[in-house]
Amino acid sequence: MHEFALSALSVALSTSATRRLATRQLRRETFGKLKRFGLEFGNPIGLAAGFDKNGTAAQALAALGFGFIEVGSVTSEAQPGNPRPRLFRLPRDRALINRAGFNNCGAAQLAENIRRRRPDCVLGVNIGKSRSVSIEDAIPDYLKSFEAVYDIADYIAINVSSPNTPNLRELQRPEMLAGLLKSLQQRNAELGLQHSHQPKPLLLKIAPDLSESEIESIVEVAISFKVAGLIATNTTINREGLQTSHAEIESFGEGGLSGAPLGQRSNEVIALIYRLSRGQICAGASLIQLYTGFIYEGPSVARRINEGLAEIVRHEGFRTLDEAVGCRSK
Numbered sequence: 001m002h003e004f005a006l007s008a009l010s011v012a013l014s015t016s017a018t019r020r021l022a023t024r025q026l027r028r029e030t031f032g033k034l035k036r037f038g039l040e041f042g043n044p045i046g047l048a049a050g051f052d053k054n055g056t057a058a059q060a061l062a063a064l065g066f067g068f069i070e071v072g073s074v075t076s077e078a079q080p081g082n083p084r085p086r087l088f089r090l091p092r093d094r095a096l097i098n099r100a101g102f103n104n105c106g107a108a109q110l111a112e113n114i115r116r117r118r119p120d121c122v123l124g125v126n127i128g129k130s131r132s133v134s135i136e137d138a139i140p141d142y143l144k145s146f147e148a149v150y151d152i153a154d155y156i157a158i159n160v161s162s163p164n165t166p167n168l169r170e171l172q173r174p175e176m177l178a179g180l181l182k183s184l185q186q187r188n189a190e191l192g193l194q195h196s197h198q199p200k201p202l203l204l205k206i207a208p209d210l211s212e213s214e215i216e217s218i219v220e221v222a223i224s225f226k227v228a229g230l231i232a233t234n235t236t237i238n239r240e241g242l243q244t245s246h247a248e249i250e251s252f253g254e255g256g257l258s259g260a261p262l263g264q265r266s267n268e269v270i271a272l273i274y275r276l277s278r279g280q281i282c283a284g285a286s287l288i289q290l291y292t293g294f295i296y297e298g299p300s301v302a303r304r305i306n307e308g309l310a311e312i313v314r315h316e317g318f319r320t321l322d323e324a325v326g327c328r329s330k
């Protein structure tokens with residue numbers, strides 16, 4: 001269904017006329033531009049990584065009213081991901097469980113796809129570790145993906161938090177994370193110099209299944225290596241408090257849970273990051289990305305959230321979203 005929806009979307013919105021029509025219907029610039037880590041966003045609602053893993057539908061997705069699209073995760077080489085079935089719906093919980101395992105066409109091919117059809121909004125590229133590479137050799141593997149997508153990405157998200165690649169989340173440990181971020185930022189600076197522009201914003205995507213002290217260490221490392229933002233959070237391995245029967249959940253097997261049941265935990269993590277990084281990483285959650293809500297609510301989800309936000313901003317007597325949330329643009 002996912003692949004069918006992706007190609008249907010791309011076909012339906014393949015001409016500039018249909019995209020303009022969708023844009024008129026679904027996209028309103030309600031807040032003025034939002035400036036975050038040097039990039040200008042039309043609105044704060046983005047599509048999270050994993051939906052358009054290969055960057056083949058980003059242009060069509062942008063026409064649905066997202067302020068940014070994060071494509072990927074991609075890895076340095078193409079890989080098939082886990083055997084199917086690997087995606088399960090939990091409708092009673094408005095949730096999904098997935099163990100996709102980074103099925104993707106490889107970083108270089110993604111870059112090619114984007115060059116062919118670039119979306120008309122901020123484009124993030126999310127990079128992960130190839131399954132065949134051991135955790136000790138992760139750095140050169142990330143560097144390879146980083147270099148392949150560097151010139152097409154507005155920002156690059158470093159994924160160290162998917163539960164579906166064995167040992168990946170070990171990269172969240174401070175020593176490992178410091179090594180990875182150091183190498184990526186070094187290459188970022190070199191490539192920036194070569195192309196005579198600022199280094200690209202690097203964002204770090206973290207898991208919800210971390211203790212407070214683990215998050216504290218991650219924030220410390222992220223700040224010291226000038227990470228532009230944290231993406232909180234990836235899917236969870238926790239299965240507590242669900243409406244879906246225990247037996248059904250068991251039958252799905254391993255994977256990351258996303259959607260409504262993750263809401264409270266990701267808000268807690270965001271609040272903690274806000275407290276720990278105040279002033280150094282832009283205040284609060286200044287952008288929001290979603291995936292599962294798009295599956296359950298359908299293509300108008302970004303427009304409807306943006307309309308709701310605009311209503312609140314107006315109602316409170318503010319002119320812009322930034323004024324309302326008290327976030328000074330950086």
Ligand SMILES: Cc1cc2nc3c(=O)[nH]c(=O)nc-3n(C[C@H](O)[C@H](O)[C@H](O)COP(=O)(O)O)c2cc1C
Binds near residue numbers: 102259
């Ligand atoms: C089917 C599926 C595939 C995903 N693939 C990725 C991925 O490749 N990389 C990544 O960083 N996150 C991936 N995610 C996680 C989402 O980007 C998001 O962080 C998570 O689902 C929580 O947000 P949500 O509750 O709005 O879905 C995936 C999620 C789903 C449901």
